[in-house]
Amino acid sequence: xxxxxxxxxxxxxxxxxxxxxxxxxxxxxxxxxxxxxxxxxxxxxxxxxxxxxxxxxxxxxxxxxxxxxxxxxxxxxxxxxxxxxxxxxxxxxxxxxxxxxxxxxxxxxxxxxxxxxxxxxxxxxxxxxxxxxxxxxxxxxxxxxxxxxxxxxxxxxxxxxxxxxxxxxxxxxxxxxxxxxxxxxxxxxxxxxxxxxxxxxxxxxxxxxxxxxxxxxxxxxxxxxxxxxxxxxxxxxxxxxxxxxx
Amino acid sequence: xxxxxxxxxxxxxxxxxxxxxxxxxxxxxxxxxxxxxxxxxxxxxxxxxxxxxxxxxxxxxxxxxxxxxxxxxxxxxxxxxxxxxxxxxxxxxxxxxxxxxxxxxxxxxxxxxxxxxxxxxxxxxxxxxxxxxxxxxxxxxxxxxxxxxxxxxxxxxxxxxxxxxxxxxxxxxxxxxxxxxxxxxxxxxxxxxxxxxxxxxxxxxxxxxxxxxxxxxxxxxxxxxxxxxxxxxxxxxxxxxxxxxx
DNA sequence: TCAAACCAAAGTGTTGACAGTTGACATAAG
DNA sequence: CTTATGTCAACTGTCAACACTTTGGTTTGA
Numbered sequence: 001x002x003x004x005x006x007x008x009x010x011x012x013x014x015x016x017x018x019x020x021x022x023x024x025x026x027x028x029x030x031x032x033x034x035x036x037x038x039x040x041x042x043x044x045x046x047x048x049x050x051x052x053x054x055x056x057x058x059x060x061x062x063x064x065x066x067x068x069x070x071x072x073x074x075x076x077x078x079x080x081x082x083x084x085x086x087x088x089x090x091x092x093x094x095x096x097x098x099x100x101x102x103x104x105x106x107x108x109x110x111x112x113x114x115x116x117x118x119x120x121x122x123x124x125x126x127x128x129x130x131x132x133x134x135x136x137x138x139x140x141x142x143x144x145x146x147x148x149x150x151x152x153x154x155x156x157x158x159x160x161x162x163x164x165x166x167x168x169x170x171x172x173x174x175x176x177x178x179x180x181x182x183x184x185x186x187x188x189x190x191x192x193x194x195x196x197x198x199x200x201x202x203x204x205x206x207x208x209x210x211x212x213x214x215x216x217x218x219x220x221x222x223x224x225x226x227x228x229x230x231x232x233x234x235x236x237x238x239x240x241x242x243x244x245x246x
Numbered sequence: 247x248x249x250x251x252x253x254x255x256x257x258x259x260x261x262x263x264x265x266x267x268x269x270x271x272x273x274x275x276x277x278x279x280x281x282x283x284x285x286x287x288x289x290x291x292x293x294x295x296x297x298x299x300x301x302x303x304x305x306x307x308x309x310x311x312x313x314x315x316x317x318x319x320x321x322x323x324x325x326x327x328x329x330x331x332x333x334x335x336x337x338x339x340x341x342x343x344x345x346x347x348x349x350x351x352x353x354x355x356x357x358x359x360x361x362x363x364x365x366x367x368x369x370x371x372x373x374x375x376x377x378x379x380x381x382x383x384x385x386x387x388x389x390x391x392x393x394x395x396x397x398x399x400x401x402x403x404x405x406x407x408x409x410x411x412x413x414x415x416x417x418x419x420x421x422x423x424x425x426x427x428x429x430x431x432x433x434x435x436x437x438x439x440x441x442x443x444x445x446x447x448x449x450x451x452x453x454x455x456x457x458x459x460x461x462x463x464x465x466x467x468x469x470x471x472x473x474x475x476x477x478x479x480x481x482x483x484x485x486x487x488x489x490x491x492x
Numbered sequence: 493t494c495a496a497a498c499c500a501a502a503g504t505g506t507t508g509a510c511a512g513t514t515g516a517c518a519t520a521a522g
Numbered sequence: 523c524t525t526a527t528g529t530c531a532a533c534t535g536t537c538a539a540c541a542c543t544t545t546g547g548t549t550t551g552a
Contacts, residue, residue, distance in 0.1 A: 019322050019505065021310065045534070055507045057303065060535090061310045064267065068314040070404070076265050077513050077534060092404045099349030099405075107341060158316070158338045159345075162408060204454070265535065291504070301537045306505090323504060323543050 020054050025062035027052060032071060032082055033171055039084045043072075069165060071172070085173055087225065093170055094218035100163050102211035104151040105194060106203040107159075116153055120195045123149065124188060131184035139184050146191060150198075150210075183220060190216065266300050271308035273298060278317060278328060279417055286330045289318075315411060317418070331419055333471065339416055340464035346409050348457035350397040351440060352449040353405075362399055366441045369395065370434060377430035385430050392437060396444075396456075429466060436462065 028048075031037045045063075049056045063080045066072045072080045108116070123146040130139040144167070151163045190213040197206040274294075277283045291309075295302045309326045312318045318326045354362070369392040376385040390413070397409045436459040443452040 021505090044532095046532095056534090057306075057506060060303075061307050064307045064311045065314040068311045070407075078515095079534065092402045095349070095353060095402060096404055096408070099345060099352075103341070103345030103349075106345075156338045156341055158342055161316075162342070207453075208450070267535085290502095292502095302504090303536060325504065 020058040021061045021065075024048075024052060024054065024058045025065055028062060028066060029071065029168070033168070035174070037082050039082050039172075041082045042079050043082070045079070070169060083172070090173055090221065090225075091218065093166055093173075094214060094221070097163075097166050097170065098211045098214035098218065100151070100159060100166065101147060101214050102207040104154050104156075104159060104163070105198060105206035105210035107154040107156060108150055109198050109201050109203040109206045111154070112198050112201060117195075117199060119149060120146070120198065124191050124195055127184075127188045127191065131188050134181045134184065136181075136184070143187070143191075150194075187213075187217070266304040267307040267311075270298060270300065270304045271311055274308060274312060275317065275414070279414070281420070283328050285328050285418075287328045288325050289328070291325070316415060329418070336419055336467065336471075337464065339412055339419075340460060340467070343409075343412050343416065344457045344460035344464065346397070346405060346412065347393060347460050348453040350400050350402075350405060350409070351444060351452035351456035353400040353402060354396055355444050355447050355449040355452045357400070358444050358447060363441075363445060365395060366392070366444065370437050370441055373430075373434045373437065377434050380427045380430065382427075382430070389433070389437075396440075433459075433463070 028037075028043070037043060043063075045056050045059050049059045052059070063072060063074070067074045067080065071083060073083050074080055123142060127139055127142045127146065130136075130142060148164070148167075152160045154160075190209065194206065194209045194213060197209050274283075274289070283289060289309075291302050291305050295305045298305070309318060309320070313320045313326065317329060319329050320326055369388060373385055373388045373392065376382075376388060394410070394413075398406050400406075436455065440452065440455045440459060443455050
């Protein structure tokens, strides 16, 4: 069973073992994801080092790793900047997520065990309850875990790493929360269809359904984004680039 | 036209602009890809710093970036080690490459322009000539460029970055070169099929053909690997983990 | 003879300081 | 009033030195 990895968040375990650099990296990630550091903002190495009570070395190393991860942008002699995310970026991330999600489903299909099925159907069941009561706060983490479970069940570590990186980047948009109540049921029906395709061990069908599930999410987001843009006239927005939502 | 990016190698431009860290990073990458640094080998920070006539700072930063890229493995207080690649790793990389290649094809299909078609057919034509004369040295870079062109023509920068990273990692295996002569023609026929699917603007078909093209490559590699393993008895191999080929 | 504890050398983790570059502000000319 | 220029503060890039951890060999004891 290669399905019992870390359950989506490797938070605590690697704090004592890893070096300062790793701690700093996770702290910066947290700051970005929590919104403490806004998009486009430049982060001062010295200030950050003092704030975390470390030297500039680990901070710089962490920034290099984050840059390779795509969270920040490095400009020589200027510093590191929190990546600005445009509408085009959102589309890119969604397209990639769709592709990886579909790939994971198609890879898992032939490997599917009874335990996999039990877990997957359990997720769908729970999500159904959450959707019926419009309990978004419960639906959302279940949804994340459902997809993460599929991906890590493939046993492909690289796929899992890429997928999780994309999910993190996706969170950077703060686009979640703009989903309508009725969309939950719709979304979960797609989950059910994916599980059915997996159960049939049909790789191709699994790919298609998983792909389109994410693609539908993309469309929903784009529509919501356009509505938002229409409601708020161009010049009233705080910044020219998109600060998608909060 | 988003197809005229850097033609696969961003070599010269970013040498003066980028800092020492970037130079060191590329140098280490080169060392790994060229085989100067074998798998599992530990690289000494001080020695490397002296060899490149820089301090340990840039070397360490470069290593952190390479670790996030997946080229090396970091063990606290032990150092950085060139990643050992097992058969399972090879399978992972191939599966991912298949997925990304298929995704790129399916994304490109609806966007395909006449210029795209001309370029793609040009590649296939050239590869056909190279395959007929069994000119592997000419076929190989054309094959790389053909696939890279498809991916970057999608305009999805993240997809392109991930894909190129995978290709680099793939080169780390040194698996190329084990292809049979007649496999070239077979491979190029698949190329032709992909182009035909793209021309029909059939995203789903394009995905399938591109995916299976890489999946076939994976099977060819695995077979060649098994043959190799049979020819060389277990205990005669230098190391327990695979050093796939050279 | 073997095993466990100890010791020393090597190497990484971290730090603080110095040098070079950048961007902005203030000043002066058109 | 606008535009060009010189100066300066802030910050990044880089480096050399110090502290701690690991590792392999050596010694000591059973």
